[in-house]
Amino acid sequence: MPRRSPRTAPDRLRTSRRLPGFLKTASVCVLVAGLLAPFTRTAAAAVDATAPNDYCGGQCSDIVPPGENGNATLAQILLNQAFGTQPSHAEDQLGPYAGLATGYKGLTDATINTFFNDASFGVPSGQVASTEKPAGRGDVTIVRDKKSGVPHITGTTRYGTEFGAGYAAGEDRLWLMDVFRHVGRGRLTSFAGGAAANQGLEQQFYRDAPYTEADLQAQIDNAVAKNGARGRQALDDVNAYLAGINAYIDASDSGRYFPGEYVLTGHKDSITNAGTIDHFKVTDMVALASVIGSLFGSGGGGEVNNARSLLAAQARYGVEQGTRVWESFRERNDPEAALTVHDGRSFPYAAKPADAQGQALPDTGSVTQEPLVYDRTGSAATASARKMSATAAGATLGSARRGMSNALVVSGEHTAGGHPIAVFGPQTGYFAPQLLMLQEIQGPGISARGASFAGLSMYVELGRGQDYSWSATTSGQDIIDTYAVELCQDDYHYLYHGTCTAMDKVEQKNAWSPTVADGTAAGSYTMRAWRTKYGPVAYRAAVGGKKVAYTTLRSSYLHEADSIIGFQMLNDPDYVKGPQDFQSAAQHINFTFNWFYADSRHTAYYNSGDNPVRADGVDAEFPVWGRPAYEWRNWDPATNTADYTPASAHPNSMDQDYYISWNNKQAEEYTTASWGDGSVHRGDLLDDRVKKLVAAGGVTRTKLVQAMADAGLADLRAEDVLPELLKVVDSAPVTDPTAAAAVGKLKAWVAAGAKRTETSAGSKTYADADAIRVLDAWWPLLVKAEFEPGLGPDLYTAITGSLPVDEAPSAGHGPTGSHAGSSFQYGWWSYVDKDIRAVLGESVRGGLAHTYCGGGSLGACRDTLLGTLKQAAGLTAAQVYPGDDQCSAGDQWCADSITQRTLGGIKHGRISWQNRPTFQQVVEYTSHR
Structure with a gap:
């Protein structure tokens, strides 16, 4: 039937x-x-x-x-x-x-x-x-x-x-x-x-x-x-x-x-x-x-952006000091980072080499993105349509890789x-x-x-x-590398092992009919990709005056089907009978994920992915030359296979007291490709709550769900950074009435738990709404005022290209653009936290290379914070929440709300913001086979 x-x-x-x-x-x-x-x-x-x-x-x-x-x-x-x-x-x-x-x-x-x-x-x-x-x-x-x-x-x-x-x-x-x-x-x-x-x-x-x-x-x-x-x-x-x-x-x-x-x-x-x-x-x-x-x-990538920001740091401070500054912002292995495996074991991967070899940093200003679209016809040929097409991926599924979960x-x-x-x-x-x-x-x-x-x-x-x-x-560990291949003959030939080799051209022609509903006219274009043995071409540049193409090679490229075996094993009751079998199954998954397991007696964790073994001296953060000396060990370009780190080198654990993961750092010395794994991360929202439950004992399903839900309504900035900012503000009496009123609202919000919650179910109005508006307006203003004077506009802009300043619920982020739920993964909260604690004279492990707020002066820093706070307090809700295709300007609740983005004909209503998984399980097994 x-x-x-x-x-x-x-x-x-x-x-x-x-x-x-x-x-x-x-x-x-x-x-x-x-x-x-x-x-x-x-x-x-x-x-x-x-x-x-x-x-x-x-x-x-x-x-x-x-x-x-x-x-x-x-x-x-x-x-x-x-x-x-x-x-x-x-x-x-x-x-x-x-x-x-x-x-x-x-x-x-x-x-x-x-x-x-x-x-x-x-x-x-x-x-x-x-x-x-x-x-x-x-x-x-x-x-x-x-x-x-x-x-x-x-x-x-x-x-x-x-x-x-x-x-x-x-x-x-x-x-x-x-x-x-x-x-x-x-x-x-x-x-x-x-x-x-x-x-x-x-x-x-x-x-x-x-x-x-x-x-x-x-x-x-x-x-x-x-x-x-x-x-x-x-x-x-x-x-x-x-x-x-x-x-x-x-x-x-x-x-x-x-x-x-x-x-x-x-x-x-x-x-x-x-x-x-x-x-x-x-x-x-x-x-x-x-x-x-x-x-x-598919964790990794970003090497070209990293190179740009490193060069900007070196131009600002000189090579030696600029490199120090860059590394302090990169936070490869921050000692204050929240960890999933917290038993003291380390799992070194993608570490910074003592003497980097084969780096191919671009000449300043020479980088251009490889064009993908050719032969536009119809309305798609207009400048407006080209711009929309170029940015649409950031507003739908194809935005920058996000962790989530x-x-x-x-x-x-x-x-x-x-x-x-x-x-x-x-x-x-x-x-x-x-x-x-x-x-x-x-x-x-x-x-x-x-x-x-x-x-x-x-x-x-x-x-x-x-x-x-x-x-x-x-998980986000780095399985993607960028290679610089030197061009020869023309822009579509490159040197491979000393021989001038033609790139492989792959094309997809698309044409569409007129669209009655939204007025889009008929049109067509061709997508054209150039492939090399080191992967598809992503950028063009010059390195030391030589014309190069930057290619992107990931270990899962040409291996999208390999993970099917791991999932087959996880479904097989005759294969998975305990935590060791679970870890063995997860080892057959070549995508970059953190895997968690629970039965009636054991818990377990394993980090999956084909982590390539890099040549000695290669720094995974930056582009390297496409030459045999810098290739993955035993790499075969015909099959894109190589040597991979053994299972024991992947972060793994059994029966740790507890595990948390919110796309935070997996373990000590395990360097991911993600910026922002520092002292403040949304993983701390889970870690703080679960650690308290474990210390008290008697954890139940209810208590663990409540910990998840409570963290999912918290404003990370307000919970973990705002108290430090208020310490600086309170270092002297606040005499300006506008600033004083804003401070009072923010303190009351922090005292109430720093949540973004409705006054009551279905009210579509936030409790502490004005404090939330002030912080949403203040955060980008204070970050820029705190850091740009010291870094300079070029370096500040370059670093924001690798790590956005903010990812509040109302920001465009995640796989669906705005209204996507997932929030507070990427932002400058760790930088602000470390910098402000340094200004206050508090202990900071893994601090920034310089103190930026007010040049390190408490009084000058306070002036910066109060000036930007007063500016933020004066912004209206319509200015802070300008409106979009879903919401009218000034509608704070709607700006944060979650929209079920239509992939078909059926539409659903918006729901209040929650920062939690889409699919979720709550489990406690009472017996075992």
Whole structure:
């Protein structure tokens, strides 16, 4: 039985309307009375589908907003646009998720599932909403529960199990999967229209992974070949999964209940049913994986920006002192940084060499970004469209790589029940439909429930097994290097091992039809990437007067499919039976993640990724020459393989008293590519709270959820930096009435807990709203006034290019631009903290090379702070929160609010800001196999 009922009258309206922006539908004014016949389905038999292999004792919970159902017919889209009605299970997880922000203080173990789903295996008979045999198969059953509509897939054969997983993926995310297989190939505009955001998105990923179809197939072949029986099983699983997706495509096409976006984008005709929805194929999986890996699992890069800021520091202070200043801001191994592994062990990686070799720093002013787009036609050729296209990636998915995600894990020694407790999950942004989908899979060799990225859900990627749970945060260690290849003959030949070698040109031609809804005219362009054996060309420059191309080489390039084996292992109950097995499985994941584990007896942690072994003397922070002496050890350019650091050299641990991660530093001497791993980091918000719980003992699921939620509403600046700033201000009486009033408001806010919380649930007004406005206005003003005079404008600007000054909730940040939730990862809070403590004469480990505020004078620093505070206090809410496409100017709550960015036709309402994972688990296992 198809999950979606046959479409009714509104579905058959003829339309070729396209979705403006990034697949956003236009508002539709329609008369729907009498047009929509009731959607009907045969009631499912009330069979008891509860699984017997669940060791969580009812203490596993999960959630992922807005809802499991990410598909909608044309009729449902039109109704949503006209009246805000929602398809079944499209947003039923959004309300509980949002409610935790005001409900966490009164939480109890008994009410956790008011804000989460019960993540027990199976479905009790009274909660069975539907049962189906996809495509009439007898070897797999999909049962959906009443509360959230999550598919519980049970197969008697491995093939049938994976077929069911693919069918369920089609039911829940077909349109989204189709979007992202086109994004991964750089073909989104041809598929979904030429809106600027679509252009920016496909360009971002094409820069990172300009693959040909042969490249995609080769990655499958290589992953299978090098992994023996598991590799062959993975390919069989993928083929069965694809067969399930394609069976759903055929069923929804013949039944005419496919996603309505296919009509809105002109791929299907709602009257004649003309047009096709292309079947999925194996290489689509690699294209999808390349997008996810690029977004969340590819740490590193930035060497050219680092070089620019180093050169600016040396120009300001001279080579020796400028290098000292640069290193103090870089904070490679800050002794005050929050650590995930805090047991005193160190894991040296990417350390600064004593005598750097092979550096290829650009001549000042010579760097230009490699152009990607050629042959523009139509309205896209205008200057405005070019600008929008160039910046769209920063406003949608393809912004600068962000860490996101958090984890809180406490060992059983410190819990009330004697069993480990974990509250963890990834922050993947907020979308409609969501990138992640929930599912349970039970079959031969597979037993898991949790979240998977749409189109890659042949296995659960983050979730639980029979008696263990696992999750991940982005780690950010450096697996990307920049090489300078010397040009020869012309701009498209380079020296490789002494021979003038032609670059490989890869092109993608995109053309799109007129877009009625947003006025975008027809247009086209060609994306062109130049590839070398050292990776794609990213920049052009001169080094010592020689023309070079800077290339970007990452260890996961041409290896997007390799991680499938690790996920296969994590889903296998016969493989993972304890923490050592979990760590072994995580070692097969080549993307850069921190992995966390909990069962009824143990906790564990492992940092994954193929960390290349660099040549002696190479500093991973800066570009190096593309020459044999500076290549990764035993690097093979044909396969992009090399020697990688052994598993024991990756930060890892078992049964530490507790673990926290919010994309902070993993361990001592483990240098990540991230700037800002210093004395103040959002990881401190978790560490401070969990450390107190552990010291008190008797930790419960409720207490750990509350710690997470409390940290998720905290303003990092206000909690960890503002008290130091107020010490300086209070070093003498404040006589100016405007400044004094602002100080009073800020002190009251700090005393109240420094949270950004509503006055009451649904009020859409912050408690301490004026103090929040003052700090939001003050922070960028005080940072510039504190540091720019000492650094000089050029160096100050250069460092802000590597580390933005602020990432408040209302700032544009994260994978969706503004309204993305995830906040306070990147900013100058550590610099301000160290500098202000130095001015106050307090102890500072790993301090900056100079004291900047007021030139080190307490009185002059105080004058700087008070002057900028008075300026900030005078700014209106409309000036601090200028408004955007979501909010009117001056609406503080709305500026912070989380928006489910539309990737299809269904829209959802905004929710109050929370700085927490998108998908999240709360687990405490009571027994073990």
